[in-house]
Amino acid sequence: xxxxxxxxxxxxxxxxxxxxxxxxxxxxxxxxxxxxxxxxxxxxxxxxxxxxxxxxxxxxxxxxxxxxxxxxxxxxxxxxxxxxxxxxxxxxxxxxxxxxxxxxxxxxxxxxxxxxxxxxxxxxxxxxxxxxxxxxxxxxxxxxxxxxxxxxxxxxxxxxxxxxxxxxxxxxxxxxxxxxxxxxxxxxxxxxxxxxxxxxxxxxxxxxxxxxxxxxxxxxxxxxxxxxxxxxxxxxxxxxxxxxxxxxxxxxxxxxxxxxxxxxxxxxxx
Amino acid sequence: xxxxxxxxxxxxxxxxxxxxxxxxxxxxxxxxxxxxxxxxxxxxxxxxxxxxxxxxxxxxxxxxxxxxxxxxxxxxxxxxxxxxxxxxxxxxxxxxxxxxxxxxxxxxxxxxxxxxxxxxxxxxxxxxxxxxxxxxxxxxxxxxxxxxxxxxxxxxxxxxxxxxxxxxxxxxxxxxxxxxxxxxxxxxxxxxxxxxxxxxxxxxxxxxxxxxxxxxxxxxxxxxxxxxxxxxxxxxxxxxxxxxxxxxxxxxxxxxxxxxxxxxxxxxxxxxxxxxxxxxxxxxxxxxxxxxxxxxxxxxxxxxxxxxxxxxxxxxxxxxxxxxxxxxxxxxxxxxxxxxxxxxxxxxxxxxxxxxxx
Ligand SMILES: Nc1ncnc2c1ncn2[C@@H]1O[C@H](COP(=O)(O)OP(=O)(O)OP(=O)(O)O)[C@@H](O)[C@H]1O
Ligand SMILES: Nc1ncnc2c1ncn2[C@@H]1O[C@H](COP(=O)(O)OP(=O)(O)OP(=O)(O)O)[C@@H](O)[C@H]1O
Ligand SMILES: [Mg+2]
Ligand SMILES: [Mg+2]
Numbered sequence: 067x068x069x070x071x072x073x074x075x076x077x078x079x080x081x082x083x084x085x086x087x088x089x090x091x092x093x094x095x096x097x098x099x100x101x102x103x104x105x106x107x108x109x110x111x112x113x114x115x116x117x118x119x120x121x122x123x124x125x126x127x128x129x130x131x132x133x134x135x136x137x138x139x140x141x142x143x144x145x146x147x148x149x150x151x152x153x154x155x156x157x158x159x160x161x162x163x164x165x166x167x168x169x170x171x172x173x174x175x176x177x178x179x180x181x182x183x184x185x186x187x188x189x190x191x192x193x194x195x196x197x198x199x200x201x202x203x204x205x206x207x208x209x210x211x212x213x214x215x216x217x218x219x220x221x222x223x224x225x226x227x228x229x230x231x232x233x234x235x236x237x238x239x240x241x242x243x244x245x246x247x248x249x250x251x252x253x254x255x256x257x258x259x260x261x262x263x264x265x266x267x268x269x270x271x272x273x274x275x276x277x278x279x280x281x282x283x284x285x286x287x288x289x290x291x292x293x294x295x296x297x298x299x300x301x302x303x304x305x306x307x308x309x310x311x312x313x314x315x316x317x318x319x320x321x322x323x324x325x326x327x328x329x330x331x332x333x334x335x336x
Numbered sequence: 337x338x339x340x341x342x343x344x345x346x347x348x349x350x351x352x353x354x355x356x357x358x359x360x361x362x363x364x365x366x367x368x369x370x371x372x373x374x375x376x377x378x379x380x381x382x383x384x385x386x387x388x389x390x391x392x393x394x395x396x397x398x399x400x401x402x403x404x405x406x407x408x409x410x411x412x413x414x415x416x417x418x419x420x421x422x423x424x425x426x427x428x429x430x431x432x433x434x435x436x437x438x439x440x441x442x443x444x445x446x447x448x449x450x451x452x453x454x455x456x457x458x459x460x461x462x463x464x465x466x467x468x469x470x471x472x473x474x475x476x477x478x479x480x481x482x483x484x485x486x487x488x489x490x491x492x493x494x495x496x497x498x499x500x501x502x503x504x505x506x507x508x509x510x511x512x513x514x515x516x517x518x519x520x521x522x523x524x525x526x527x528x529x530x531x532x533x534x535x536x537x538x539x540x541x542x543x544x545x546x547x548x549x550x551x552x553x554x555x556x557x558x559x560x561x562x563x564x565x566x567x568x569x570x571x572x573x574x575x576x577x578x579x580x581x582x583x584x585x586x587x588x589x590x591x592x593x594x595x596x597x598x599x600x601x602x603x604x605x606x607x608x609x610x611x612x613x614x615x616x617x618x619x620x621x622x623x624x625x626x627x628x629x630x631x632x633x634x635x636x637x638x639x640x641x642x643x644x645x646x647x648x649x650x651x652x653x654x655x656x657x658x659x660x661x662x663x664x665x666x667x668x669x670x671x672x673x674x675x676x677x678x679x680x681x682x683x684x685x686x687x688x689x690x691x692x693x694x
Contacts, residue, residue: 083497083498083502109534111533112504162448164449209625209627212360220528246532247561249605253616255618325567326588328691
């Protein structure tokens with residue numbers, strides 16, 4: 067049996083907002099992700115999806131629980147070697163692209179930053195070629211490298227975040243609502259690209275989303291999160307054919323369709 | 337001043353044309369956009385990422401970036417007293433003081449950009465209310481809690497004390513919606529307002545907006561790439577491509593009888609829970625780089641049905657019905673008859689059948 071690439075064991079993440087208000091964002095969540103696999107994490111707004119992603123990549127210090135990546139323990143205090151391994155092999159695509167892109171840096175340098183830090187090219191020319199190709203793969207153009215983040219549309223910025231993560235060829239990508247601002251055609255292009263890169267490099271994805279049709283399409287297994295607890299987990303097939311938890315059922319029944327007449331009637335019947 | 341505009345129209349954009357200056361040259365982002373918003377109705381603006389949806393609406397709200405130049409165009413707005421003004425003739429300051437927020441409110445695509453990171457969210461909502469209404473601070477605070485409740489935030493009395501970074505993506509998005517609704521505007525412009533929301537909360541927000549529409553005659557412009565949302569809320573749909581509106585119609589016309597090959601591609605790319613193909617359909621190629629103005633039809637290079645003329649001349653808007661228009665040479669009387677791709681045709685036939693239409 068292969069070993070999991072990521073093992074999250076009883077993760078707890080609480081935030082103390084004030085003396086008498088602590089947000090219990092994540093309350094003992096456990097799951098594993100295997101190499102080359104896509105694990106979909108779905109759940110209501112505020113259920114703790116982003117928090118789990120940020121705890122795994124160590125933007126937060128977990129309140130309790132353990133996380134293993136590549137057999138190394140990555141919760142608790144990190145030594146330099148593990149920290150460096152983590153920065154190269156795990157990337158996150160952030161939900162809010164504007165606040166995750168440095169407004170004073172050109173797009174080319176934002177995408178190239180990881181390449182620079184880890185010296186992943188031999189000449190300047192090679193660096194710019196890698197960046198230009200990555201921009202094209204996400205449906206932008208090499209000429210965009212000269213622009214600043216605020217000079218892009220919402221969906222273009224989101225693709226800059228995707229390019230920045232994919233260019234590192236990491237082992238695990240935490241993709242937090244990474245296609246939510248894209249129109250369907252470009253969503254399809256990006257999802258196809260993510261699948262191609264997975265086939266090529268064998269990377270794994272933690273795919274956080276609320277759009278069930280996309281999650282169904284891309285995921286091997288799915289976890290359903292509710293109020294900081296995993297209430298249901300299984301293969302995509304299992305979750306979609308026999309949902310057991312009430313929340314999963316309600317998510318499935320509310321999936322909108324693109325039929326204006328049916329949608330109008332649905333509203334009337336509420 | 338006596339600008340005439342059909343009484344039923346609250347907002348009319350005419351021939352809007354905008355360029356951005358960048359390091360790499362001028363980007364001609366908006367290339368002649370025209371549309372009317374009938375009062376009390378919902379108009380959806382859809383189209384590829386980068387096609388100019390947000391820029392068009394920022395022009396209406398007077399919030400264009402500094403490197404933008406408006407080359408031409410008029411944006412007529414009918415005020416409550418019936419007077420029609422061209423918003424582009426007002427100074428930015430004047431626009432902000434008299435129109436923005438109170439009469440036209442915009443919910444931005446990126447919620448963080450419209451929230452003040454150093455201020456508690458309750459204070460931010462109350463501040464907006466106090467700007468537009470003469471009520472006491474404590475009443476404004478109460479109203480802030482009510483609004484948070486309306487948009488579905490749990491424990492709103494506690495949440496008002498949160499700073500924006502302490503909220504999840506979808507919670508932030510809902511705070512921004514609450515702020516926009518707090519001043520009871522006449523026109524609400526929503527730029528991807530529900531992208532970060534799961535279907536159950538999304539439905540709640542859409543219902544809320546539709547209720548306000550019924551109660552207060554609110555007119556709504558919805559920018560969204562989610563065609564399920566469009567199907568649910570829109571009366572009229574405009575499809576944008578490369579800085580122009582290339583198809584316009586009622587929601588039924590666009591979903592059941594699309595005529596522009598770009599609209600065909602958009603509808604074909606939509607996954608549903610029945611999709612089992614190994615690869616999703618995406619429109620081949622990428623949109624033109626508006627640093628170099630395309631010659632002819634901007635969609636030609638990606639259009640499998642393109643004809644010779646598409647490379648030379650831009651198609652005009654052809655009229656299909658009283659409400660339905662599309663800019664493609666395929667609709668010229670002399671054009672060969674071209675059918676939409678078979679797969680889409682079957683899908684639309686299924687959709688019509690499900691809707692009990694012919
Ligand atoms: N830094 C923080 N301080 C305090 N509370 C926080 C912080 N970050 C998140 N929270 C709270 O934790 C809960 C979970 O938030 P999280 O961002 O993980 O939700 P999510 O599932 O990603 O939701 P969405 O789909 O809306 O993005 C929310 O109630 C949120 O308000
Ligand atoms: N300040 C700016 N400087 C230069 N170019 C800009 C600026 N703002 C927008 N653009 C460009 O104008 C075009 C239209 O942008 P806009 O934001 O309107 O797109 P959009 O249709 O809203 O796309 P999305 O669905 O991705 O949000 C894009 O090509 C974008 O890169
Ligand atoms: Mg989130
Ligand atoms: Mg936009």
